[in-house]
Amino acid sequence: MATEAHGEAGKAVGMPQLDFSTWPNQIFWLLVTLVVIYLVLSKIALPRIGAVLADRKSTITNDLAAAEELKQRAVAAEKAYNDALATARTEAAKIVAQAKAEIQKDLDAATATADAEIAAKAAESEKTIAVIRDGAAAAVAEVARDVAGELVAALGGKADASAVTAAVTARLKG
Amino acid sequence: MATEEHAGGLQIHPMDQFVVKPLFGDGPIEWYTPTNVTLWMGIAVLAMIALLVLSTRRRAIVPSRGQSVAEMFYGFIHKMVEDVAGHEGLKFFPYIMTLFMFVFLSNMLGLIPMSFTTTSHIAVTAVLALLVFLTVTLVGFYRKGIGFLSMFWVSSAPLILRPILAIIELISYFVRPLSHSIRLGGNLMAGHAVIKVFAGFAGAMGVASVVPIAAIAAIxxxxxxxAAVQAYVFTILTCVYLRDAVGDAHH
Amino acid sequence: MEGDIAEMGKFIGAGLATMGLGGAGIGVGHIAGNFLAGALRNPSAAPGQMANLFVGIAFAEALGIFSFLIALLLMFAV
Structure with missing residues (x-):
């Protein structure tokens, strides 16, 4: 389209791409460009970026290793702590058991003493109670005799002391 | 044609943007003349240096934004070469990186309005494709000797089909530089020409030209x-061809 | 219109040559559609096949670009 006005070579070439008079120029400058890019890339850019990437990779690997080590250490510390805790706990349990046994022993001894005392006191009390009971029974018999004698006298009879006593004794026994 | 356009009143010159002009004066274009090709290739080189050299000069372990971009390009092409061309292909990594950076930056710079797209010229893409073709052929013969020809002799096919397949493979092998170059150049040329045609509509349609302007934005x-995909495709096809020359497993 | 017959033939030929681009469109659409179908069945395998996708699209597209080139040659170079 309108090549006559625009084609540089003045030829009837509608597509500048097919204007072969410009090809040597383009090819020359393309080769120069490619060589420059290749040299810049292979001498400067690519080794530099490759080195940076490798650096970063090794840094990351090192950091990961350090983190792993720290983690191992933390795990070990936790394990030691747990061990110590378990030891302390068994120790404490042992002490508690010992104390409990000692207390039990003391307690048993005290209980035995107390039991013996209580038994002694009980026996003594029993004896006292028996004395008191006997006394009471004698008093009851005497009172009964007096009351029976008085009753007989009040009823107009003549109280025979021995008969009253025998009757009261028989009554008390019955 | 010119008379028709004058009659129609619609002046669209979609191919003007591809004209190679001398930078200084108006003389004939010799092979050494600095032209707009020179200018835009030089800008591509400067852009490459800014992108890959200046941004990485601090060599930081924790990268800045520019360095991240440079590392992304590096990692992207490195992975592509390793995946497609195999471990042996890594020797050609700087070469493939050169091709990619040149094609990518030229494509992108060509999209700046009023700029000149060097990769839309068949001369440029043909040289790039021929360089790849020659590299692959020479490296193939250097590394495998006459055994390189066995890639044309498909041993898994029935014997009677093999000569036919050999001819087809041979033709497709020699068509490679053609399709390799025309694909890149043709895609860019077509895209830029379409934008220019729509721009021509915009000039002639008055108020209704918002429609072509919106279309230009979309295009x-x-x-x-x-531009990005063609640079990627050019590079990955280079890797695919290179695999024939350096890899041990081929189709 | 005072063009000659040869001019007309060029334009008709260029127009016919652009039809080849439709074939490229069919091919590229076929590849992309099949890729998507496969990727939806097995999404985890999809990223590894991106390179193959682009290579396939590039091969299919190249033939369309040839017909585009022929159209351009007819328009401007013949």
Whole structure:
């Protein structure tokens, strides 16, 4: 389209791409460009970026290793702590058991003493109670005799002391 | 044609943007003349240096934004070469990186309005494709000797089909530089010409020219994608061809 | 219109040559659609096949670009 006005070579070439008079120029400058890019890339850019990437990779690997080590250490510390805790706990349990046994022993001894005392006191009390009971029974018999004698006298009879006593004794026994 | 356009009143010159002009004066174009090709290739070189050299000069372990971009390009192409061409292909990594950076930056710089797209010229893409073709052929014969020809002799096919397949493989092998170069050049040329045609409509349609302007914006986005994808495709096809020459497993 | 017959033939030929681009469109659409179908069945395998996708699209597209080139040659170079 309108090549006559625009084609540089003045030829009837509608597509500048097919204007072969410009090809040597383009090819020359393309080769120069490619060589420059290749040299810049292979001498400067690519080794530099490759080195940076490798650096970063090794840094990351090192950091990961350090983190792993720290983690191992933390795990070990936790394990030691747990061990110590378990030891302390068994120790404490042992002490508690010992104390409990000692207390039990003391307690048993005290209980035995107390039991013996209580038994002694009980026996003594029993004896006292028996004395008191006997006394009471004698008093009851005497009172009964007096009351029976008085009753007989009040009823107009003549109280025979021995008969009253025998009757009261028989009554008390019955 | 010129008379028709004058009659129609619609002046669209979609191919003007591809004209190679001398930078200084108006003389004939010799092979050494600095032209707009020179200018934009030089800008591509400067952009490459800014992108890959200046941004990485601090060599930081924790990268800045520019360095991240440079490392992304490096990692992207490195992985592509390793995945497609195999471990042996890594020797050609700087070469492939050169091709990629040149094609990518030229495509992208060509999308700047009023700029000149060096990769839309068949001369440029043909040289790039021929360089790849020659590299692959020479490296193939250097590394495998006459055994390189066995890639044309498909041993898994029935014997009677093999000569036919050999001819087809041979033709497709020699068509490679052609398709390799035309694909890149043709895609860019077509995209830029389409934008220019729509721009011509915009000039002639008065108020209704918002429609072609919107269309230009949409096509521009598509062209950004095409520019990146064509650079990627050019590079990955280079890797695919290189695998024939250096890899041990071939189809 | 005072063009000659040869001019007309060029334009008709260029127009016919652009039809080849439709074939490229079909091919590229086929590849992309099949890729998507496969990727939806097995999304975890999809990223590894991106390179193959682009290579396939590039091969299919190249033939369309040839017809585009022929159209351009007819328009401007013949």
């Amino acid at each position: 521009y986005g598509l062209e950004l994608l095409v």
